[in-house]
Amino acid sequence: MTATAHSGAAALPVRPGEKRWTEAELEAVRSELAAEAAALRADIERAESDIASRLGDAVGDAGDDQADVGAKTFEREHELALTHNARELLAQNERALARIDASTYGTCESCGEPIGKAGCRHSPGLHCA
Numbered sequence: 001m002t003a004t005a006h007s008g009a010a011a012l013p014v015r016p017g018e019k020r021w022t023e024a025e026l027e028a029v030r031s032e033l034a035a036e037a038a039a040l041r042a043d044i045e046r047a048e049s050d051i052a053s054r055l056g057d058a059v060g061d062a063g064d065d066q067a068d069v070g071a072k073t074f075e076r077e078h079e080l081a082l083t084h085n086a087r088e089l090l091a092q093n094e095r096a097l098a099r100i101d102a103s104t105y106g107t108c109e110s111c112g113e114p115i116g117k118a119g120c121r122h123s124p125g126l127h128c129a
């Protein structure tokens, strides 16, 4: 046994009765998280450029009737809420990825107990519940 035997995937916490993480399992989680993060980033970018172009519309249409302006405002607020959720998810994914890199992945963010492999598969795997 060398000092490096318990670094990387094998050093991550698991629940009682679970086998230790293998590098392949951890890599699968990492690539899933990375793919999800990339998709979220693309969603956010798209929503932001939609919002930006619609903000331009709203200014241009300032003379239009109120109902139309109201509908546009509602739509924009809805989109901002979606973007907010996507940002929150993205932040969670990035935290999970950072934890994998720091070898602290697999511990509940709230209570510090091992999430276990089953919990971690429900990405982003930051909480035990």
Ligand SMILES: [Zn+2]
Binding pocket: 108, 109, 110, 111, 112, 113, 127, 128, 129
């Ligand atoms: Zn917990």
